[in-house]
Amino acid sequence: MSESSDIKVLGIDLGGTKILTAVANAEGEILSRDHSITPAEEGHEAVVKSILESVSRALDQARLTVADLLAVGLGVPGLSNPETGILFTSPHLPGWKDVPLRDIIEKELGRKVFLINDANAAALGELYFGAGRGARNLIYITVSTGIGGGIIIDGKIYTGSTGMAGEIGHMVVDDEGPPCDCGNRGCWEALVSGTALTREARRRVKEGAATSILGYAGGNIDGINAEAVHEAARAGDSLAKELIAQAAYYLGVGLSSLINIFNPEIVVIGGGLSNIGDMLLKPAFEEAGRRAYEQTYQAVHFARAELGRDSGVLGAAAFALRKMRE
C-alpha cells in the first residue's frame, strides 16, 4: 500500500457505543475523523442515519465529497459475513437480526462498501499500518470487556466458511470455568477480560478479602473495575497482584494454543486491558512459552498494538482498498 496518496478511502468503525468515521489515504494517513454516539437502542434505521451523518461530517472536514472516495470499509461488532455484507447479530446492538447493512449503506452513499467484523478490521489495520507491518502470518488479539481477534494467514484475513472465524475469545481454556455471555463456560474471555477481572475482584472483596482495591473504587463494590485493580496492584496490593497474575496465567494458556495452531510470526495485543502492560503481558508470554512447542514459540514475536482506537477504522479502510484492488 505504498502508491498514490491521491486515493481516498473512508473507514467506519461501528461500535456498540460509538461510531468512528475517518477518511484516509492509501498510506493509512487519516485526513479527517468524526466521532459520534451509536443510538444502539433505537434500532438499525437510527444507527444507519447516524452513520450517514458521521460520513458527511468526515467528508466535509476533509473538503471532499463522496465521489472522491474509491470505496468505503465498514467494521461492525458481532457476527457478520463479509461476502454477503449481512450483520447477523451483535451483543452490542440489541434487536438486530440479519441486517443487510452493507447494501443499505452502499445504496445511500452510491459507493462500493465492504463490510468486515470489527476485530478483523483492527487486525488488518495493525497489519498494514501498525505493529504488524510486513508480516505474513499474524494473530491480533484485543483484550477489553471481552476478547476479540483477527487471524491473518499468508497476508490475508481468514474469515472462515461463513465469515465468523477469529472468535478467539470463545476458545475454551477451562471446561469448568465461569459462564460466558455466549452460553458456554470457561471461554478465554470469561477468564481474561476487563469483565472477568472486575467480577473476580468484586467477588473476593465481598468475601471479605484484605485489600486496598475498594479504596481505588470510591469505597463502593460496584465501582470496582479493571482500572481500580490495576492501580491497587501498582501500589503493591497483594490481592490485586494475585488477580492480575491469574489473568496473565490464562492469557498465556490461550496464547500457547493460538501459537501452536497458527505458528504466527507475530502476535499483536491491543485493547484496554493490555494497557496494564508488563505486569500482565510479561508473565502471560512466559506462560505461553512454558506450554507451546519450543519451535513455534521461538518463531513468534509479541508486540503491543500501535494504532489504539484507530486500528478498526484504518483496518476497515484498508480492507476496502484491498478489495478494490483484487
Ligand SMILES: [Zn+2]
Ligand atoms: Zn464464550
